[in-house]
Amino acid sequence: MAFDLDIFDSLRSEAIDEILNSWGAFCACTDALIKGNGDLSAGSKLTPLVALLCKYGLRSLVEDHFLQALEETFKTNGVMVFWEYFEACRDAPPSEMLNFLSKEDWPQKVLSKALEEICLEKCYQEKCLLILVHAFQSHEENLSLERGDLDLHESSLISRYRLMVSALLLTTLPSHFPEILRFYFKKKLEELSTMIAGFGDDVCECQSDDLLINQQRKDSPRFSEMDIDDNFLEKNISKDNNLVKDVGKVVRDLRSIGFMSMSEDAYASAIFVLLKGKVNELAGDDYRNPVLESVKEWIQAVPLRFLHALQAYLGDSVYYDNSSSGLKSPLASSVSSFPGVGIPSELLVRWKLRLEYFAYETLQDLRIGKLFEIIVDYPDSSPAIEDLKKCLEYTGQHSKLVDSFISSLRYRLLTAGASTNDILHQYVSTIKALRTIDPTGVFLEAVGEPIRDYLKGRKDTIKCIVTMLTDGNPSGSGNSSDSLLEELNRDAENQEGADYDDNINSDDKQAWSNAECWEPDPAEADPAKGSNNRRKIDILAMIVSLIGSKDQLVNEYRVMLAEKLLNKLDYDFDSEIRTLELLKIHFGESSMQKCEIMLNDLIDSKRTNANIKASIPQTSQTGAEQEENDVSLNLLDATIISSNFWPPIQAESLNIPSSIDHLLSDYAKRFHEIKTPRKLLWKKNLGAVKLELQFEDQNMQFTVAPIHAAIIMKFQDQTSWTSKNLAASIGIPVDTLNRRINFWVGKGILAESVGTGSEDHVFTIADGMIDTNRNGITNGNSEELLIADEEGENSVASVEEQLRKEMTVYEKFIVGMLTNFGSMALDRIHNTLKMFCVAEPAYDKSLQQLQSFLAGLVSEEKLEMKDGLYFLKK
Template identity: 30%
Template sequence: MYLAQILRSSSIGQIPSWNRQLGITTLKKIFATVIDKCVTDFVEWAYSGTYNDEVRHHVRFWTQHVLSEYISVFIHATQHAAIDPISGDIQKYQQMALSRLWALRVNEMFDMILDWDQTVAGIDDLKTLISTPQARQFVAEKFTKALQTRLLHPAASTIEILQVYISTIRALRRLDPRGVLLSKVSGRVRQYLRERDDMIKVVVTGLLSDISLHPTQRTADTTDVLSELAWELHNGDPSSGKGNSNLDWNNMDWQPDPIDAAPETTSTRGHKHTDVIGSVMSLLESKDVFVRELQVTLAERLLRNKEDYDQETSVLEHLKIRFGDTALQACEVMLRDVLDSRRLDQTIRKDQGLDITGSMPAAGHEDEAEPALHAKILSRLFWPSLPGSTPAYGEEEKHFNPPLHILHQRERYEQGFEQLKQTRKITWNDHLGAVSLELSFADGRTYTDEVLPYQAGVIYAFNDDSDHDRHILPADRNDLAPQPVVSKSVSELSEELGLTPALVRSACLLFVSKRILTPTPGRTDTYSVLEYLHPTDAPITAAADATTHKQTAPVGSSSEQLDPDTAAAAAAAAQAQSERAAELAAAHAAKDAEQREKRAKMAVYQQFVTAMLTNQGAMPLPRIAMMLGMVVPGGFPYTNEELRDFLNGMVREGAIEVAGNNYKKAS
């Protein structure tokens, strides 16, 4: 029936006329071009973005029952031959259609790998294609070009690049289990990832992420974490990355590696290239770099208030299989410190009666309970230097000053610890930890959050008992307005608490964004408690104060002048601006602390530099860096540019001199 419709087509009747006008040779060339374009257009229209196991069967069916019929009719009309195509010709037509399908899948390869769990059938379409070295090279070149254009550029984050790299390993492991194709396409990605400064941190954070969800069930809250690594670590096969796993002498289906296989992908070297964790770990310059970053990230997680540390324990157990017990010994000590601290904390608090005093009301405030102090005892030699563990103290102050009742509890805590551990002594690190904060205001508002110790110290400094009796509600509750009670300046808080002004200002702006504090009108860098807040009041705008430290007057209620929608929009904009100001201030404080810490560490190296220039004479910068790397215990951790800035600082101070490209001791 279908053939009869073709024969009744008006174009079929024109074939003899075209044959006489153009000649059989020209007509065949034109027809072949039309058929080729028809097959290409049909494959792209029918199978683009369609991935299932029936695609290849449908291609063969369409070739045999549709395409071949057109070709047979053309042969009949030109040569008057029987309309009965030879089976060998049908196979040739099917191979032509499949080649168009393969070309389509190669062009779609990047998109398929991005979502490879849903496109497995499309990846399987390429299995027959990569049977020869030439075909594997073609696929590798096309995919590498797509990677270079669509992924390996500064706009793509390290997490996105690693996600594509992991999906590439999974997809190509299914497409080519021997890893030949993967070895051809992964080189450029691996080289580019090694150039990313945050690559190690992203990998470590991903290994310690939540594994409750499969990578295909990612949500908006988990897109900034490489959770695929955690899933692979707990569900992958660690033996696949240990090498020699392919030497199964009882495997009767064993075949030698292809001739285009790279040396690192041969059977004698194992299948480490197809192991996701092993392949990602091989990106690191050394195991020590990974372990150091793991210690820092693990320390940050262990210092949080958590009910259990089962996830961290599980990650360490899996990593010990790959790296061994010795490499992760410090991490195990850190975990054991935190677990032992819970039992030790309970014992000390019970012996010193802190559980009783912690629940008693504070003096003068029968309705308020004294805060409870809980400590984690850390082994100093096994824990890394964390951001904040070296406080950004002022020039004269050397310690953060907590509230008095916290100091009293610390003294009793120290006594209890020294009774249990007579050969050890506690050194408090006031900038690490967390404080559960609960604030109550005169207008009935409450605020609960978990903040850093110095932030809690700043807001606690506004708790002035002398102003307690002034917290009287206005007679008209409908006419509430911000009525600041306690005011303190940044310089006063810095001197009182022993913190740098940058840290104090960042804490104040944080509480301004939470509508707890407000800038005091007419006074620069001064903040007040916002005891009364009308529900329609917009948050205080502190962006100008964050950048120029100028005073910003509080924004009063505008509900009488503006309609509710306009007032809500203004409040939302002011809130966003205030939160942004708090973030900028926190970033400035963190950078200031980092610079102070770096200067303190670099000062130690000044002695090494002076001694070298005294003993060895004038030296250029590269030689000084090399010598420091040899004499400094643990190696010199800074780049040549940072060392140049440090040496120029010594030149300005008159400690050394510069002559041409050489530095020498000052005469």
Template identity: 40%
Template structure:
């Protein structure tokens, strides 16, 4: 009690004394001296009593055995219970104060670039080390060594955590793990060693502390980096040093479950939320691709990606434009956020191995070093195959089947080719060749035929325009043939192209004459083949003069026909609603004005471009006509037609637990479905099954469809 009163008289907390640590140390030294003398007297008294009992041939009482040790424990208990605050708190304050003193001296020495010292004792001096060890000796004498060790480790852990938070940079361009480990070896570990008395036990304790501090650093840095992992994915690849920190921390700790839970929560809250603030599909795809790349760096086996990627895949499957965004991003080599570069990367090999490959020493070594997946993660696919971290395979695997991807690519390619006016397809050919390496030539045969059609159309178009008059029949030479110099055609093999619903309208007579003249020359060149025109899928290049302004536009034939037949728009054969929907484009361009009158809507040509109307030279209007027929709308119509067969497909897969491949489902539908008769192609069925997979009604693995 006198010890504590001298340390903190009339106070409830010793922290109020500025010099309390020195007072605490000196008081313990005095207490140790007194306790040692008392213990010696108790030991002498105990030995004398035992000797007297032995001389009288009497059995000594149990209380005399170990009397000195019991005395020390009693004094230690009284010492701890009489403290104004908990003894653990007092010891933590003492060690915290001493550690801060050592840390400050070390930092000053490092900043001053002083001479290299051999040990921490040389930096702090013998008095500092003696002060630490005297506290340790006193607490051991009082039987409080366990309390002392726990308080010391608590103080060290708090110090290391505060150091990491104060020095940890907000950017991810540099590692914090290596400096943290170096700091632990330079400050906390030598401090712990200075608190121990010399001897073999102290050396073993130092080794234990080194292991504990190393694990503590990995655990602390890992928890900090895991909380920032979503931002690391956003900053890929600038965050590679931070990702390597995460990899090392996960390898040395058991933070995998925490990582999965934390990253899933961050992804759900910041990316996969619904409502008006939901992210664009392309942004989600970009984040998913960055997640694949980042986790490939952190966990090359793909266990963590399997665990955290499924919510993103499920969310993307629920978006109607996901597959189109994937195809567009993979095939567009112009956009900054395009995934086209992934096509040029070699696919990950999923080697199937052979028992005869005894020469493969690397594979043998990998097999000897194999480790099972962590039980708490336990994410391996149902077939037990090795996980592939190939980005394209994982994007296509969102729907479980490549047929949906291939059909969407075919539709997108058709739109691009039909919108071309120069027949230049070098980029499309390069993209197709890269896709063939991924998906095989047979799966992309239709696309190859489509590109061949465009190349053939370019050659035929040139031959038609260069055809001499002598090659025409006498009857045609007698007529006055319309010029074909400004007319071009893309001649397609309809069986290999996606089906697009035809929107019929009356082509203006002067345009029809040019089309007939072109078709006549084609018949002469390719007898007996004839052209069947689809003007609704074409493109028209126009130069319009409105007042003093000029517009260069590429529009659909119907948009051009509306302008040519402006005063006879009813001759186009369109309903009033359809005509008004298409004329809105010219109103937005400032070429036509709309006004309400008593008789109804009145449309007039503008004498000059309306304010905010014309967009200037080079505007492309093909994509702005929302009412125009497109491949995507055609696919939606085809899926509606296929919906009547859904119950037949679900019934088949209910009876076949092992699932069915596409060709077998196709053959069974042709054999057994008669009302309504099944007359669809395998490609149409593949698209329909892919949509059922996207709707999570079916699953597809390795080309086999199963009911969910």
């Protein structure tokens, strides 16, 4: 307390005695009033004493003493008593404290009672303070002071008291009290949510007498608070509702003791916890139903109605003219009215924006965390993708999506254990899903980069891409919509639906269209990459870019098509023709010319086969010879190819039975007569042979490769062969025979034993030893098995083998360069070959093809590479 002591120098002793007597009486009166246990009668003595002390300029001393007395009393009778109510759970851990609060029913008993008592104490002290204020007012009115000055003094004194109350409580605040408040509001909101759900059941039963309809509504997975009639809710959830009254009284008491911010934080935290739980409940692992709108409806049904009723109870509902409110937010729907609320207050609108943003962010984080699974299920998970798109539009947290998804890709997909086919399917699904979220392609550019880099390092990437382009989804992995064949079909439909009369200057029109709808790139875009790459997300173009050039893809497709056509047992290739037409639309007719000739060869082969069989004379031979030759020739179908347009065919020596050789010669002779001067050169190791093996009790049919047929037919001549003799008779190496004959041994047709030499094996017909169950063959004569080439040997040379053969001519140039220069980098070798190898055959290979060839030379130990430079092997 500070006051001016110089005032006593000018006073007489009588005045000093009067001041001292008045001060003593004022202190005694103050103690009697504040500690009077509700008795305010002592306040009547306070007015003259205050007036006398103020007369001598001691007003500040009077105020300070009175407030100090209030503080000491409030600390004893208010603060200490208030915190004692919560002493029981002070040292309990959070989990145990929540159990204790639930068990003891704190929200209804302890918190309300403690707040009621401290507010009563505060209310009594404020009455005491008002007595002092009235005493000041009486003195100042006698001095004829302005009313504004009186009100200013009153508000200042009351503000000091309330600040003192808040300071006392906050300085002694136990750490667990905010958790108690959050628990209280959370429990009340859960009661409200349960109550609304109960209203929903009652409303459904009241609104319709049709029990079947009511049962269907209740059994629906989406039946919830959102089905409740708005008028019914507005009537039952208002400021007169008992639950709202209880909560409103607690909030009002907390505000009274200076805990306004703490109470708002507590019920805001409870609302957000409840909202987060609701989002998780509605969304969960269900990606096939949209949930965002359901969450927003729940926000209006529960927390907003609760807040509206609470504001009405507390008198906080200040309405405004939304045309002048100045609220601008992309989250704000029309604020003209809320269902069940009417025209909202500005505070309620702000709450709506906060809750909706939190819902968007929570659902966004939930979907981003499960984005890998969502994309695996795409397009069935399209609703989840749409929800995620809306959330990101509001939150703008696209970078969180990129970082999280790239981390998931590297941990779960881009690993040695994942097949290239699965990675490609996931990449296609990722492109489609992110195209929905971000049509500009900026985030796809960031997310797809690690996938593209990883796929470029896989040796079978090209083969898998071609398989997806031609066969759809043969392996059953991934969704059928991930097939690139569907993209080819969609591309063709778009081009067929275009008006070609208007496409004379299509490039100019496209350029003009791009200029009209130009927008700057997003801030997240990579400035090193041009925006033209993002204007149209072409899935096929992005997949082809993994390979490096379309020529490599076409070459791989040509090899795969040749393998497929050579292994066909009939002339049904309509699907191959359709696929080729689609590829011609996308890659151009010139690129697919050789493939088209290959299919034309099969068409011509079908026609030639029919002509040759029609030319068989019916009466030129008689008896058994005619029957044998006619039947055999009718069963022979040949695929006649133009060798200059097909990939190199794998040649393998093979001695076939003389009867079959005679048939081939007869067929070739008839072909020469029809197609003079062309002649046939048979590839005897290619094709398929249908066999019927006859045993004592059953016949079995097989469709096998010619080499398998040649092996088993040798056992017609003798029942036992050594591997060396059998290989020499068929005209193949022994190791090749040992691989191929395993098919018949595995079927139980042949038995294997060790011969005289350690490397010579003996094979015999296993009479009566066939285990039909073990080998998957059933008794009877109608079973036909079509076998694949289980050794993995193809009929056509692979692209790598073709490249190796074509590049062999440049090997001497490369060795000469490295001899002269010592060491060279890849790009330097590539540029040097382009510069000097201009004569036939001219060097026209890509950098990737050269790198593959050099890698082969390194593996053959002809070259070595270190720090990106190639050397001759020493």
